[in-house]
Amino acid sequence: MKSRFAWTVAVAVLGATAMSAATAYEADWKRGRIYYRQVCTSCHNTEMKKPVSPSDRTKAEWGAYLQADKHLKGKEPVTRYFSKQYRDGIKASNAAAAKFADVPEKELLEDVKAFLNKGAKDGDSPASCS
Amino acid sequence: MKADRFRGRLTALMLGGLGVIGIGVGHASMPDSGSTPPVKLNTTADHARFKELQREFKSGPEVTKACLICHTEAARQVHRTKHWTWEFVNPDTGQRLGKKTLVNNYCVSIRANYPFCTACHVGYGWQDKDFDFTSEQNVDCLVCHDTTGDYRKQPGLSGHPASEEREIPKGSGNIVKPVDLRKVAQKVGKTSRDTCGACHFFGGGGDGVKHGDLDSSLSAPDKPLDVHMDATGADFTCATCHATSSHDIPGSRYTPTAMDKKGAMVRGQTDKRNPATCQSCHGVTPHKVQARLNAHARKIACQTCHIPAMARGGVPTKMSWDWSTAGKRGPDGKPLVVKDEKGRVIYDAKKGDFVIAENVMPEYAWFNGHVTYTLVGDKLERTDGVIGINRIGGSPTDGKSRIWPFKVSRGAQPYDSVNMNLVTPHTAGDTPTAYWKHLDWAEAIETGMEDFGLPFSGKFDFVQTEMYWPLSHMVAPKEKAVGCAECHSRDGRLKDIKGVYLPRRDAAPWLDLLGWSAAALALLGVLLHGGLRIVRGWRE
Numbered sequence: 110m111k112s113r114f115a116w117t118v119a120v121a122v123l124g125a126t127a128m129s130a131a132t133a134y135e136a137d138w139k140r141g142r143i144y145y146r147q148v149c150t151s152c153h154n155t156e157m158k159k160p161v162s163p164s165d166r167t168k169a170e171w172g173a174y175l176q177a178d179k180h181l182k183g184k185e186p187v188t189r190y191f192s193k194q195y196r197d198g199i200k201a202s203n204a205a206a207a208k209f210a211d212v213p214e215k216e217l218l219e220d221v222k223a224f225l226n227k228g229a230k231d232g233d234s235p236a237s238c239s
Numbered sequence: 240m241k242a243d244r245f246r247g248r249l250t251a252l253m254l255g256g257l258g259v260i261g262i263g264v265g266h267a268s269m270p271d272s273g274s275t276p277p278v279k280l281n282t283t284a285d286h287a288r289f290k291e292l293q294r295e296f297k298s299g300p301e302v303t304k305a306c307l308i309c310h311t312e313a314a315r316q317v318h319r320t321k322h323w324t325w326e327f328v329n330p331d332t333g334q335r336l337g338k339k340t341l342v343n344n345y346c347v348s349i350r351a352n353y354p355f356c357t358a359c360h361v362g363y364g365w366q367d368k369d370f371d372f373t374s375e376q377n378v379d380c381l382v383c384h385d386t387t388g389d390y391r392k393q394p395g396l397s398g399h400p401a402s403e404e405r406e407i408p409k410g411s412g413n414i415v416k417p418v419d420l421r422k423v424a425q426k427v428g429k430t431s432r433d434t435c436g437a438c439h440f441f442g443g444g445g446d447g448v449k450h451g452d453l454d455s456s457l458s459a460p461d462k463p464l465d466v467h468m469d470a471t472g473a474d475f476t477c478a479t480c481h482a483t484s485s486h487d488i489p490g491s492r493y494t495p496t497a498m499d500k501k502g503a504m505v506r507g508q509t510d511k512r513n514p515a516t517c518q519s520c521h522g523v524t525p526h527k528v529q530a531r532l533n534a535h536a537r538k539i540a541c542q543t544c545h546i547p548a549m550a551r552g553g554v555p556t557k558m559s560w561d562w563s564t565a566g567k568r569g570p571d572g573k574p575l576v577v578k579d580e581k582g583r584v585i586y587d588a589k590k591g592d593f594v595i596a597e598n599v600m601p602e603y604a605w606f607n608g609h610v611t612y613t614l615v616g617d618k619l620e621r622t623d624g625v626i627g628i629n630r631i632g633g634s635p636t637d638g639k640s641r642i643w644p645f646k647v648s649r650g651a652q653p654y655d656s657v658n659m660n661l662v663t664p665h666t667a668g669d670t671p672t673a674y675w676k677h678l679d680w681a682e683a684i685e686t687g688m689e690d691f692g693l694p695f696s697g698k699f700d701f702v703q704t705e706m707y708w709p710l711s712h713m714v715a716p717k718e719k720a721v722g723c724a725e726c727h728s729r730d731g732r733l734k735d736i737k738g739v740y741l742p743r744r745d746a747a748p749w750l751d752l753l754g755w756s757a758a759a760l761a762l763l764g765v766l767l768h769g770g771l772r773i774v775r776g777w778r779e
Contacts, residue, residue, distance in 0.1 A: 138388060139433075143459045143470045204462065204471035233389045233416070237455075237553075 141220030147205035163228030351665035451646035456552020490515030497608035563701035601644030605633035635738025657696035
């Protein structure tokens with residue numbers, strides 16, 4: 110009885126693990142870097158006159174910021190800026206938005222997260238805006 | 240009971256099946272979707288699948304040993320290159336160059352500073368002059384082939400990555416974490432701007448310090464910064480131009496190609512040309528619309544028009560470094576550090592005064608590719624002027640020169656005022672004579688010169704020096720290139736260039752007056768003549 114139960118659990122866990130592994134996207138931090146610098150930083154330079162460097166915040170702070178999904182002091186979600194709709198809207202004047210126009214939104218968000226994680230104040234490679 | 244067992248197994252199989260379906264879904268998002276298995280398109284080998292790399296590594300050499308199981312010739316290929324030997328004999332001058340020998344007017348020399356400087360060596364363990372250059376496992380594969388961006392070689396560790404958590408520099412509070420060598424080894428790939436840039440962007444001790452046309456802004460540049468490396472466009476890596484064979488990377492600042500008359504390189508071409516020249520891709524008549532500009536290209540390097548300024552990516556470059564002012568202490572008795580309004584260091588007691596700048600217009604000179612260096616053993620004839628750490632050859636009449644843009648780094652550095660030669664101070668390290676620790680020049684110079692095997696009289700002073708760095712990166716697109724009037728004017732960029740006639744710059748007022756007067760008189764004559772004929776025609 111015990112062995113049957115163990116067999117059942119093992120197969121179930123294996124299946125669930127395989128599913129989780131298969132759906133896990135391996136983020137491309139270099140693509141995230143391009144998008145961050147040429148879309149996020151570019152807009153912040155124009156609109157705010159002051160860009161935000163990845164190294165201005167810790168990994169935990171970036172994680173919390175993206176988790177909260179609030180931009181402009183909560184007036185809009187930050188994920189809006191990763192949407193295909195947004196990229197389509199600016200791709201005529203923004204080379205990065207044009208280049209990554211067809212990248213799934215979730216992948217692009219993961220890419221930028223990976224870059225911020227690496228470039229954060231306490232990341233492996235603290236990064237500036239440029 | 241049987242029904243329970245059946246239900247349990249069914250549930251398990253369903254979950255298992257979902258997992259398999261999940262794999263399919265995951266694959267469907269891969270670039271090569273559909274029914275075919277997923278494929279990585281940027282490499283022919285997924286190194287994570289090699290059992291040799293599926294283990295923990297305690298050091299870099301352990302990783303190299305694993306690499307060499309398959310890549311049997313790689314280490315010995317690397318042994319033949321400047322990146323390994325840090326030595327180069329210039330065939331034009333016979334001078335023995337390379338980092339092992341040269342001095343510059345930044346950090347001066349690697350002598351007696353090995354554990355720090357060799358953080359940029361493609362090897363492990365070069366901590367003194369007795370390094371074993373025949374060791375294969377001391378070749379560092381990861382520094383060039385890392386794709387994770389996590390591989391770091393910290394100054395002070397003799398080319399090794401950190402193997403345990405440590406504070407670098409000591410007392411700074413900056414904690415460096417150990418590198419996950421297993422992860423890095425399993426993700427090796429082609430070289431990139433990041434891997435080359437890990438050293439070449441940080442030459443001279445910091446981001447953008449040395450070259451002016453190489454800094455971290457080129458890791459993901461936009462088109463205006465560099466038309467070739469534009470991360471959303473052509474996205475060149477360094478190796479796209481510096482096309483490498485057997486690990487030997489062409490394109491050297493010791494023997495640059497100042498004039499390439501051979502045109503575009505075709506596939507299969509086997510002569511030993513430098514593939515990193517502009518002409519090797521663009522040919523010798525690159526301007527199709529404004530063909531007149533091709534005539535300019537005979538006398539002017541492409542870089543002169545297409546690199547309007549250096550340090551354009553937001554990272555300043557160091558234009559001047561004055562070692563003679565080093566050693567000051569603040570009111571608290573601690574070594575003084577002064578920062579500018581942007582928080583950038585412009586004085587450091589360990590190093591002296593700096594001048595840093597962004598968007599700097601280059602200096603221009605005729606250049607034929609010949610570069611001669613002042614080496615440590617060379618006698619300085621006089622020290623009241625400026626010593627050229629390197630001197631560039633070139634003239635308007637030798638048929639080999641073109642007008643090139645340069646960064647010229649200036650400064651003052653120590654020399655032996657009795658033996659009259661440049662010296663190599665021991666600056667970095669936790670030793671009793673390191674200048675950065677004790678701020679005592681005499682002891683630091685003595686240690687450095689002892690490593691070199693050259694005498695030091697015990698007397699020293701500081702001499703003004705300058706060093707020329709030809710610019711070849713940060714190539715702007717044509718719409719951002721230097722405009723005609725920037726050179727064709729009296730006070731333009733090329734105002735000091737001799738030996739070539741530049742319309743507008745070289746205009747003589749009296750000759751202009753004469754010419755315009757002659758033209759006016761001719762016009763007047765034509766009008767008079769025409770007028771008279773018309774009047775005469777009416778009368779008749």
